[in-house]
Amino acid sequence: MEPFHHNFNLDNYRKLLKSYITTEDETSLYQAELFSKLSMQHNILPEEIINIHIQALRELYPDLPKEIDSSLNFLLETMISYGLAYQEFQTLREKQGELESEISIAANMQQTLLSTHKPKIMGLDIGAVSVPANIMNGDYYHFVTDENGNLGIAIADVIGKGIPAALAMSMIKYSLDSFPETQRNPSVILENLNRVVERNVDTGMFITMFYGLFHAKSNLLQFASAGHEPGFYYCAKEDKFFEIKTKGIVLGVTNDTTYEQFEIQMEPGDVVILLTDGVTECRVGDRFIDTDEMLEVIREYLHLPAQEAVERVFRHFEKLQGFHLRDDFTLIFLKK
Amino acid sequence: MDLNIEVNDQGLSQSIKLAGEIDAYTAPKLKEALLPLVKKENVTVVVDLEHVNYMDSTGLGVFISALKATKEYDSELRLVSLQDRVRRLFEITGLENIINIDSTVRGGK
Amino acid sequence: MSKTQSCVHIKKEWDIVGARQMGREKAKELGFGTVNQARIATAISELARNIYLYAGTGKISYEVVNDMNKLGLKIIASDDGPGIADISKSMEDGFSTSGGLGAGLPGVKRLMDDFDIESEEGKGTTITAIKWVRK
Numbered sequence: 001m002e003p004f005h006h007n008f009n010l011d012n013y014r015k016l017l018k019s020y021i022t023t024e025d026e027t028s029l030y031q032a033e034l035f036s037k038l039s040m041q042h043n044i045l046p047e048e049i050i051n052i053h054i055q056a057l058r059e060l061y062p063d064l065p066k067e068i069d070s071s072l073n074f075l076l077e078t079m080i081s082y083g084l085a086y087q088e089f090q091t092l093r094e095k096q097g098e099l100e101s102e103i104s105i106a107a108n109m110q111q112t113l114l115s116t117h118k119p120k121i122m123g124l125d126i127g128a129v130s131v132p133a134n135i136m137n138g139d140y141y142h143f144v145t146d147e148n149g150n151l152g153i154a155i156a157d158v159i160g161k162g163i164p165a166a167l168a169m170s171m172i173k174y175s176l177d178s179f180p181e182t183q184r185n186p187s188v189i190l191e192n193l194n195r196v197v198e199r200n201v202d203t204g205m206f207i208t209m210f211y212g213l214f215h216a217k218s219n220l221l222q223f224a225s226a227g228h229e230p231g232f233y234y235c236a237k238e239d240k241f242f243e244i245k246t247k248g249i250v251l252g253v254t255n256d257t258t259y260e261q262f263e264i265q266m267e268p269g270d271v272v273i274l275l276t277d278g279v280t281e282c283r284v285g286d287r288f289i290d291t292d293e294m295l296e297v298i299r300e301y302l303h304l305p306a307q308e309a310v311e312r313v314f315r316h317f318e319k320l321q322g323f324h325l326r327d328d329f330t331l332i333f334l335k336k
Numbered sequence: 337m338d339l340n341i342e343v344n345d346q347g348l349s350q351s352i353k354l355a356g357e358i359d360a361y362t363a364p365k366l367k368e369a370l371l372p373l374v375k376k377e378n379v380t381v382v383v384d385l386e387h388v389n390y391m392d393s394t395g396l397g398v399f400i401s402a403l404k405a406t407k408e409y410d411s412e413l414r415l416v417s418l419q420d421r422v423r424r425l426f427e428i429t430g431l432e433n434i435i436n437i438d439s440t441v442r443g444g445k
Numbered sequence: 446m447s448k449t450q451s452c453v454h455i456k457k458e459w460d461i462v463g464a465r466q467m468g469r470e471k472a473k474e475l476g477f478g479t480v481n482q483a484r485i486a487t488a489i490s491e492l493a494r495n496i497y498l499y500a501g502t503g504k505i506s507y508e509v510v511n512d513m514n515k516l517g518l519k520i521i522a523s524d525d526g527p528g529i530a531d532i533s534k535s536m537e538d539g540f541s542t543s544g545g546l547g548a549g550l551p552g553v554k555r556l557m558d559d560f561d562i563e564s565e566e567g568k569g570t571t572i573t574a575i576k577w578v579r580k
Contacts, residue, residue: 208393230428
């Protein structure tokens with residue numbers, strides 16, 4: 001291939017080989033290691049090394065038995081496929097690098113596309129955290145306000161993780177944006193989204209979503225759920241957590257579903273806790289933590305400002321799982 | 337953890353026994369085993385989940401695909417012996433209303 | 446420009462050996478070194494095996510090319526088999542057609558210097574590969 005390296009290496013190799021055959025010392029072997037690394041840097045293939053070996057041997061031992069000589073040719077022949085596999089591996093490794101950088105660009109784009117900012121609502125303290133297990137997030141939350149200061153909250157989880165989940169999420173976001181403001185009724189929103197998902201998403205893929213509408217003047221939270229992991233309601237007066245009961249099938253499975261709407265009248269000190277299964281399915285060793293343990297952790301941080309509280313809870317669970325999330329993790333606090 | 341799949345073929349009545357965890361890694365294997373079974377006219381496929389101790393939403397996706405296939409092929413899908421943790425997933429997602437799930441509860445509530 | 450052409454017909458697996466041998470002899474005559482002889486033989490093996498596995502029958506032709514003071518060996522593998530539906534795909538690394546072990550067409554391209562492929566679905570495939578003798 002490159003005649004220059006070839007000759008350069010042959011000379012070097014012959015000296016090394018000769019010194020090893022006479023001394024059998026570790027220094028020569030170490031130099032052999034360096035030689036093979038250098039060869040790789042210059043894209044020298046295994047069959048070329050064998051060839052260099054044969055030539056060096058012939059020069060060192062002109063009377064090399066014919067049998068040994070042909071056996072080395074035989075060895076060279078067997079190395080050709082290894083050389084090809086090595087070249088293929090290098091090409092694939094480069095391709096992998098390209099793919100990884102493409103994915104990270106896509107992940108940035110996803111963040112920009114799906115970004116939502118936490119609105120300021122009089123009398124409501126909002127905290128939200130969403131962390132993907134891998135680079136792309138299959139969880140999603142979205143806040144929207146209307147001119148009366150009412151707050152719409154969506155929290156969703158696409159089945160599966162990674163890129164397909166992220167693509168489905170973008171579709172959900174743009175559907176949500178396209179619904180007129182007058183139709184911000186949770187059950188109507190879920191019914192519309194269900195049709196969108198059912199029509200556009202592959203069978204076997206589905207999305208769970210909780211949608212809530214908080215009325216700023218009356219402190220009433222209306223909500224409906226499409227098979228989403230139930231959230232919790234902390235009632236300050238009783239100092240107790242209640243599971244937020246809902247009914248409704250996940251989005252995208254049947255084409256005409258209705259979603260029952262529920263409501264909670266929030267009082268000062270009350271907290272609505274919304275989450276995805278990355279929070280409830282937290283695994284410690286071989287065991288899943290149970291609901292009471294999870295609520296204990298939440299209770300510990302509940303007195304803090306909402307944003308600080310969700311971040312502290314996240315850090316707590318992250319640590320508990322050895323800093324390795326198995327699933328995307330999303331947690332929202334709405335503190336009255 | 338892995339998923340072990342055991343299929344017992346008795347013509348129109350097929351049973352499939354699962355053991356292990358159904359997650360993003362094992363779900364493709366389940367899909368590959370389950371879908372061909374339900375894609376036969378008039379068969380009944382019973383899935384035994386007694387030894388499945390964990391399932392995530394990817395697993396639900398496989399059962400939804402299978403359910404959709406049963407409508408096309410006029411076959412039937414039944415899930416039996418679900419552990420509480422797995423049953424809860426079908427309850428939350430509302431899928432218990434559209435998938436035939438055996439009501440015998442395993443383990444105390 | 447001088448041309449000498451010869452060919453080996455591929456009908457059964459053992460014809461692959463004949464094709465390799467013919468290629469190696471031609472390579473030796475042209476003055477290729479041991480490494481390149483082995484590479485040419487492996488490329489021919491790959492092409493002949495593709496014919497045997499996917500087209501059933503076909504042939505490997507050899508041609509000495511003398512182009513602008515460059516001397517080379519041209520290998521032409523041709524068959525009337527099913528053809529390749531997606532040539533780009535078949536040229537991708539990791540897309541192995543011969544059961545995972547073959548180096549595939551990208552392998553042939555790597556082993557040789559010039560590579561060209563023409564294929565039409567239902568009509569057959571012609572692959573041309575050249576290795577040049579280094580001075």
